[in-house]
Amino acid sequence: MARREIANLGENETIDEVYLVSNKQLRPNRQGNLYLQMQIGDKSGQVNGMMWNANDHVYRKFDDGDYVRIQGTSQFYNGAMQIIVSGIERVDVKEVDESYFVHLGGAEIDGLRGQLAEMLRGMKNPHLRNLAECFLIDEEFMQRFCRAPAGVKNHHAYHGGLLEHVVNLMKVSQAIVPFYPQIDADLLLIGAFTHDLGKIDELTYDKGFAYSDEGQLIGHLVMGVALIDEKAHEAEKLGGEPMPYELVLRVKHMVVSHHGKLEFGSPKVPMTLEALALNYLDTLDAHVISYGKLIEEDINTDSAWTIYHAPIGRKLYKGEPPRS
Amino acid sequence: MARREIANLGENETIDEVYLVSNKQLRPNRQGNLYLQMQIGDKSGQVNGMMWNANDHVYRKFDDGDYVRIQGTSQFYNGAMQIIVSGIERVDVKEVDESYFVHLGGAEIDGLRGQLAEMLRGMKNPHLRNLAECFLIDEEFMQRFCRAPAGVKNHHAYHGGLLEHVVNLMKVSQAIVPFYPQIDADLLLIGAFTHDLGKIDELTYDKGFAYSDEGQLIGHLVMGVALIDEKAHEAEKLGGEPMPYELVLRVKHMVVSHHGKLEFGSPKVPMTLEALALNYLDTLDAHVISYGKLIEEDINTDSAWTIYHAPIGRKLYKGEPPRS
Amino acid sequence: MARREIANLGENETIDEVYLVSNKQLRPNRQGNLYLQMQIGDKSGQVNGMMWNANDHVYRKFDDGDYVRIQGTSQFYNGAMQIIVSGIERVDVKEVDESYFVHLGGAEIDGLRGQLAEMLRGMKNPHLRNLAECFLIDEEFMQRFCRAPAGVKNHHAYHGGLLEHVVNLMKVSQAIVPFYPQIDADLLLIGAFTHDLGKIDELTYDKGFAYSDEGQLIGHLVMGVALIDEKAHEAEKLGGEPMPYELVLRVKHMVVSHHGKLEFGSPKVPMTLEALALNYLDTLDAHVISYGKLIEEDINTDSAWTIYHAPIGRKLYKGEPPRS
Amino acid sequence: MARREIANLGENETIDEVYLVSNKQLRPNRQGNLYLQMQIGDKSGQVNGMMWNANDHVYRKFDDGDYVRIQGTSQFYNGAMQIIVSGIERVDVKEVDESYFVHLGGAEIDGLRGQLAEMLRGMKNPHLRNLAECFLIDEEFMQRFCRAPAGVKNHHAYHGGLLEHVVNLMKVSQAIVPFYPQIDADLLLIGAFTHDLGKIDELTYDKGFAYSDEGQLIGHLVMGVALIDEKAHEAEKLGGEPMPYELVLRVKHMVVSHHGKLEFGSPKVPMTLEALALNYLDTLDAHVISYGKLIEEDINTDSAWTIYHAPIGRKLYKGEPPRS
């Protein structure tokens, strides 16, 4: 029987399926009875779960980040699906087909990592090639880079999401440079590679996704600059000659300015063509993908319009559904 | 002897060359003596011209938009080059090699027009192909479209500039769609073609470039919608069937929303993925080209930085000049 | 017995009355039981209605836009009145006194329509008179214009609301022009008439009020310009002579600029005195009426202040209630 | 021979006329020679005056605010007319026809004052009538009120300008109240009368117009409230009964909120309908008159457009000049 994916749950379905659980909390209701609230998810999405008349014993049966078998019923509440949980049991990870829970399998990540290396090693500028090489041969860095999400919510919030975003952005960068000879193709490419570097430490992503304290207090733009400084020193040893000072400046400038405006958290606005192009392409990539998801996953199924999304200040047009 | 291009004039050069003149004005100075002020240009750029001790007779010897032979001396004043004119005579257009005065020759324009037609006729959607065809076969429209500049100052302010901007934007659109399957390639392509349509009437460009009254009071976004409505009616006749209502809406929406924000003059924000992508790519194309020109033509020759440009709120980094 | 008007329901009243119903939805609650939610209204206002333990059978007994007899009890919940519905039956429109459901009866609408025509036909400028005449004699247009609301919520959200707003604005325009000789009275008058023209297609108002797709994607400012262009062509035939180009421009400019600022959705700011005055008077009319309603209908009955209204960023002062 | 009005000076006219002079300054030029700079005006406008090769003797021959006979030549410089002064002599005020220098003659001011009193004494609310009466019978106040300008530059910057603005605003207020029954006509009328009261001390207008120190440090909104408090106390004595507390609050609220927004210097936003209407009508009156002057006095004589005015962020459309 086909797996019940979170994103495709209908109303009032009976559920008996393995999911990933997080954010469990034991709370009293108005009448003083305890209930258990949790997030229930798989790779297709996440919903809220409620288990009425819970107790401390149930609460301790599993941890956030565990796989659990959930029994219960789906229900529509306040415009969102939730699951009323009647039974919950921890499941050993060995018995789970993890492909249901990750957006990107190991093979896909390996493929993207290979494309990343190939594009970086294909740069003409030997200094930038050396700089990139120092990242590529740092296995610990690469492990984190390939596992990090690109965000806590929104776009690319899954393991490998950062890698996927970066590789796509590098491809788009390569696609548009033929039409702009005034742009240095290698600089834009390494800018696309490095712009979100700091996210490997800004976020925590071992169990659930969150911001680290350093991420919140310092931010990935400043943290990324430190990583580039470190690798630029290594690149000098690797290359046996000094890195051109201006070249490193240009790379670091792309990182600090890639949000485009001060009010978006960049301490400097783009002042080179590559920094300018990187900002626009990064925004394009992020928004096309996140707006695309809002359209695809919209719950307003009988309307030509998505619900109103306050963070982007608009509804999106899906088009009239076919009339049968 | 090589032609003295406006953009390459040095200080204190003696000049005897044919240029295009515009914006002539006869004015008294503080001492009450009359002088003649004018814009002197060729395809490489424009400078101010001053003729001291002028009179009404000189003033009437030529009209704005005429070719004239200028004798005089170049001079640096207030951070800009100007020409102190000692002699000026009208020259018949037949004696002029117009390739010095246009950015795009007839062959180049024909080439771009051919690419435009090929891309539009290559669309898969038959309704959009019909709509595009109605523009392509309207010779009067195409004449204006291929002659219009893309702006009065800034980027693409020359005959054929609109065509050049549009064709480049269409190519960039085609280059990025393979990486975004959620975007309808044909819609984005026709959006790139139509987004600035209204400029053919918003600007006047027979002699010098300016905004028409309608351009200033109504604007090219609203004017472009009227052109699409007109051609959509023709397309129905051409195709022998109704244009899908939603498809025309989507095209018009891209036009009205392509400035991206209300405060930039779009009465609606982008609410489809194609409108969103069009806004970002149009901005990318316009800014890379205009910022690139600010760098290329910067007068601050002994600095790593351009002068401060108030409209964009920043200086641009050119990089350290080589030290010899 | 007096009719129970929606706006005057007290707490815990027993209800047995005919209302207009819309927006019905069948939903499960936390316990999985279905309930029916709907909007219940008459001309005095609207409240939420809840029918517990509903089912699909009840759900299908009536449609949005039907008149229904409601039995139930009024209740104050979360700062707003609602009705707990115990019984609901569809009522034939023939048995209903529709005067309870419309703000403006047929006679009132006819009266306003007469005033509109009289003011427009009283203009001195023959070209503008011709233009107005083309609207007045287009019966299909006039039907829509006299039936359209002026908005989906807020001010004038009822059949005839657009007409009422426009006629009042025209009267106010006539009242102030004697004090401003620099303003062209006819232009301001036709601006008041045409500024919201596009709303006849921007909104849908056959059953309930909503924005049309075109309304959301293009907007009534742009749509209004198309209507003026169409009628200006007819006016040339009617008048047997060309419409002065500048005059039509001035009318269209008033339409596109009447929101006053780019960030309010006008692609152009007012650049003529008539456009400027129209923007201020339209805002005055809309705000005096909508703020007035907030004061009149405020639920905060024992305070000198209305509740805080986030959209206008303030509370309004009603004045101390008399102390007895 | 007709008087040479400042506003109608052409280029290169020989001048021998009496004007009002202000803002005189003695300055050295680059070559170290002294020149005298001053403002030269009459009721039609003001221009800059330059007297080359001046000295301390000339400088002391007259004071700012004196009438002087000017001999010289008009000249167009940097887009504005100026006068090159060759001779300057002080003229006794008794020999001057002051009607050339004031916008409003004594009879006109008396007329406006009469209309003001009539409108105020026509109010139905006895308390507000008493309050108004206390202003009307305070001759010292009325003298200042009838002499004050409404601003230092821009609209109504002449003796009597405040009175003229206030009386027109009161008439407009009376004209629109029939269409808004929810507005208290008397409150709006007295709001129009009192809104700019503080200007009688915010500005200095005995010789030239300027802001007083108190005007700059405290502002006319706060200063106006103090005047109302003072007169409200007098009104209680006049009326022999307490002024209703709420009524005085409403009047003072109209004064502090009449700029409409915090960022325009109102410490409170309008929170009553009368305050709201006053803000819109005051803005309408001020802008129609000041924009109207920009159009009327525009120096761009051969264009359909005024020059660009940075303070209002736009050019204004004058309309195509007739082509002969």
Added chain:
Amino acid sequence: MARREIANLGENETIDEVYLVSNKQLRPNRQGNLYLQMQIGDKSGQVNGMMWNANDHVYRKFDDGDYVRIQGTSQFYNGAMQIIVSGIERVDVKEVDESYFVHLGGAEIDGLRGQLAEMLRGMKNPHLRNLAECFLIDEEFMQRFCRAPAGVKNHHAYHGGLLEHVVNLMKVSQAIVPFYPQIDADLLLIGAFTHDLGKIDELTYDKGFAYSDEGQLIGHLVMGVALIDEKAHEAEKLGGEPMPYELVLRVKHMVVSHHGKLEFGSPKVPMTLEALALNYLDTLDAHVISYGKLIEEDINTDSAWTIYHAPIGRKLYKGEPPRS
């Protein structure tokens, strides 16, 4: 047995304690049963109280502002503690130890009042000393000044809060002036004393805290100026000589400008050094204390971060809790 302080209630505690009650409301729930909702507080804080199955009899047993004995159970609901009330009885004020309900006891207030007087009487400028004296000897004013809170919510919202804020600000002012010789120490000190004067009438604080009508319509900045004018007149009598006009202007300017920006409700921006310093120090004092409370009272006990606070647009960092 130790008193159960509101701020230290744990979940599911049984409660039998005297508290202060306010804001009582009798409401029906969805099932139509009545419940009683109220605010329950002591000096440590406030929580919501709910009494199910209440009736009009219970509702009339006590008034807002009364001390009551509450029996019930604490409960965590929607991220906040509340009390489910099972019994409630009015308690006579004579039986209550009021020190549990006030932040500042009489002795503390007397102490602060003494410090206030000492600092003010220590000023060197005799005119300012006279001005201050007129406030200090006005016992009715002092009573109100020492009882007023500094706000309705947030920082210093308790009797004596205004006094405490003002005295601390005066001490900080004295502490920093040695490092800024360009600042007049006496002016800054009296500015700190007078800046919030108007709050004694802007707020009502006899039973519960609220804004008065005058407070909302006029505001404490404008109201404070009136108080200074009044006392400045008295000071002239007290001193037997005129108050220097400029000195009073400077004091009033500090009051009207102490919010620092127009958009924060100051009709004038600071234009003297003392007004500038006052604005920064007042903001520092208010924010350090209110942000400090957000950290201290944060309910997010197992995180290094407070919850997100929308009014200040951020979370605050508390630091990692010690790991045991």
Added chain:
Amino acid sequence: MARREIANLGENETIDEVYLVSNKQLRPNRQGNLYLQMQIGDKSGQVNGMMWNANDHVYRKFDDGDYVRIQGTSQFYNGAMQIIVSGIERVDVKEVDESYFVHLGGAEIDGLRGQLAEMLRGMKNPHLRNLAECFLIDEEFMQRFCRAPAGVKNHHAYHGGLLEHVVNLMKVSQAIVPFYPQIDADLLLIGAFTHDLGKIDELTYDKGFAYSDEGQLIGHLVMGVALIDEKAHEAEKLGGEPMPYELVLRVKHMVVSHHGKLEFGSPKVPMTLEALALNYLDTLDAHVISYGKLIEEDINTDSAWTIYHAPIGRKLYKGEPPRS
């Protein structure tokens, strides 16, 4: 004879004095004659210098940053003093009394450096003391820190200006902490010390003051974080134990957030009390000193007001000059 200080030059004085010269440029005027333009300064200020009829020989006689003997005449031009230079000769630094050219002599700088060290070594937190010690014992760093200006223009734009600003800010920090027990005194003190660290490389200040490329592309906030990371590593060696991770985070957070808002170039807003206080005190110190200078050095000598300063959007009140 007393030295002619730049700040005290009167009009038309004959000058024969030694000054520091910078920014020299050779330019043609309208008539094609060359002139030499330069900045002429001493510690009291800077003025523009013009040498008419200059040539390449004169231009090469000295370099920017040299001391020169200037002969000429002072002149008031366009609201600013300038010097018309008739003679100019390079002077050997050994013959110059440099105390005329520096704001802070060696002894003053040594004194400030001593105070800095004393305050830092007086901290109670041993980790922060170690961190500070690593800066104090780095002689190369201290040399730069004591020589750097605090800005290119505005406040503290002279050698030692950064040190002076930092030491004053540290003193103010110490002065206010007694009144805010919730603030960690050591953290705030080290925040005051480190907040502008990056300026030692953001600016160049060997000959004249300017921004370095790195300063413009990356900024002193990001650069300061790198310096702290470096010294934190050294402090671990010095202390022989790890630096508490959170403590270093808090210091770096103060640096990145000390501009207070994203739009002022801080990539993070203050999220700790010490960061909050640092932002307010830094702003207070900078503004009191820079506004104080605007008042002190104002050229508007016969007015109670300074000229309008666009960058701060206001005039400043100086007070009425004494009337004699």
